[in-house]
């Protein structure tokens with residue numbers, strides 16, 4: 001690959017590339033090139049898998065070969081990508097013999113079984129599931145935040161696994177890391193408003209169907225979620241630690257933040273809630289800092305951080321919404337305000353929205369893949 005192109009891909013992963021504008025990125029195609037890596041998308045028929053294809057195209061990702069993998073249910077399906085018709089193949093133990101980068105989004109059990117097989121065959125796995133996030137030695141990376149954690153892993157230097165953080169963690173840390181760098185976060189309290197898309201394509205269809213049914217006067221029929229989703233909200237559907245009273249989604253925010261920041265002593269609490277929004281999560285975040293930080297300093301740090309957009313118009317009561325973030329690369333931040341419950345100047349509140357299929361999953365993973373080149 002040409003050096004200029006490689007440098008730009010690396011700079012784009014960390015948000016500093018000036019060579020390719022956002023507007024241009026939206027229309028360019030991925031580059032099929034003889035010296036590009038051989039890429040596999042595992043779980044290509046799912047919500048994240050489909051987004052992988054969109055993001056690879058949008059970001060002009062170079063590849064010499066593309067392999068699309070899913071379960072036996074989807075094997076033989078046709079999938080258009082870059083003007084070619086690909087046939088979806090069944091994921092098997094022999095799928096990775098000719099693969100350099102494998103983008104996994106087929107669930108934790110598939111990652112646990114096939115991730116090590118791919119690594120043995122020399123592929124670098126970028127994994128969207130939670131299977132390896134807390135495994136020692138596996139980098140957990142948000143390219144704008146901690147790219148150094150994976151600097152030893154490159155295409156051509158052997159197989160490895162890199163974990164993509166949980167979507168709520170990515171969205172929170174895109175907003176909070178620039179402030180952490182200014183004043184050091186001591187304690188973070190997060191309340192999430194999470195969309196259907198976070199639970200995959202079938203959950204999105206459940207929200208659509210239940211909404212139609214309820215409007216037609218029919219009973220809603222829960223299948224993916226245990227409770228009625230349309231016109232309702234409920235505590236996140238991940239497994240609950242009955243002793244502690246926290247669910248897995250909440251504990252991911254706690255544990256993953258500590259690993260990504262390499263900062264074990266940061267105190268975090270979270271309440272994660274599923275809301276009937278189709279796509280893009282929202283999070284209300286209260287922060288306590290070691291040092292004073294003003295609203296102006298916070299807004300300045302946020303404005304300078306790659307991948308963050310600010311919507312903070314108090315006069316017009318206009319702040320980020322999930323629809324602002326839907327299909328967008330950036331995380332949107334607003335309601336930046338001093339925490340008036342404190343007597344010092346060490347507290348801020350924020351409201352954050354991000355598309356969790358995009359920055360919370362596929363985009364973050366493709367940015368990681370760019371750093372591998």
Ligand SMILES: NC(=O)c1ccc[n+]([C@@H]2O[C@H](COP(=O)([O-])OP(=O)(O)OC[C@H]3O[C@@H](n4cnc5c(N)ncnc54)[C@H](OP(=O)(O)O)[C@@H]3O)[C@@H](O)[C@H]2O)c1
Pocket residue numbers: 042043044045046047048049069070071072073074075091104105106107108110128129130166167197198199200201202356357360361
């Ligand atoms: N949705 C999000 O926003 C999000 C964000 C971050 C991380 N993630 C993670 O990404 C993963 C996928 O999520 P999703 O939302 O895309 O789910 P999804 O829409 O339900 O898609 C699941 C994908 O996995 C494939 N799959 C299932 N069983 C398989 C098997 N035995 N062998 C090969 N492929 C298999 C499915 O293929 P078939 O169509 O053939 O069944 C489908 O392509 C999960 O680990 C999830 O936690 C999702």
